[in-house]
Amino acid sequence: MTREGALAIMIAVAVGLLAALVWAWWRRTRRDAAFQAPVGEIPGEAHAVAEFAALYVATTRHGDPLERLAIAGLGFRSRSDVTVTDAGVALDLTGQPRVFLAADRIADVGQSTVAIDRVVEPDGLVRLAWRLDDGTVVDSYLRPQDASARALADAVAGILPPTQTGTDA
Template structure:
């Protein structure tokens, strides 16, 4: 009986994830390497937590390459923010695509000390605004958020810009 319940739960989880990936299949992250001529301003070994609907930190999106928690190297450059997630192609967010950067405490199943996460709001290829949550490992969330703010124009750094 227990085996049947476990198999049923696994099947239900698989079905739910497949449904979510179909729902989010139109959302695409900008894939691309940082140009060799770019200046690296700061690097942050981090934990990538999740990408969610904008303003909905508990609604995970299944964007290709961003569906699962992962170690990440975050590079802030003069041409944008590069996210290198383990086993995934580099995602490059140019400053025009970033709508806001803030600090947060909660995302999906991750709760940390106050303002221990960085919430990076950006536009997918189709213009949908999403939030990606990062947890710096060797620096404060404030240091990462400030580094990203440094490459943004003043009009794009507001809470809902």
């Protein structure tokens, strides 16, 4: 086989792999098209409890940290500002509209070690379980940058009834 033939085969394989990735993501976005992130502003009467710089890691099916959901605005990793208010939690992902999770949408908050593309030290991620409009519970994972995961989890837990908090190590 000539060098040109080998190069042509390698290019064909690379193009085939890229096509497979695009096809898989397209199927995932179609599968998850019914899921909508609650886009909106923080209510005017809400008071900020804490603010955190974080890395938004992923949103997954509840209890399944390896099954990424392709929810519009929450499909990709991003830097994020997290604002915890007495009315809920606001996620400001770079280049996306603000996602506001009202306190009554939040099902649970805890800490975790593993999410779809991130493995960190024990309890280094914050797992925020929340309800979509149809009642489906999903988990969003955040990695605080300038504070501990415990501080962010505690701030969110402070706005929830005591029975709604937990740890998932």
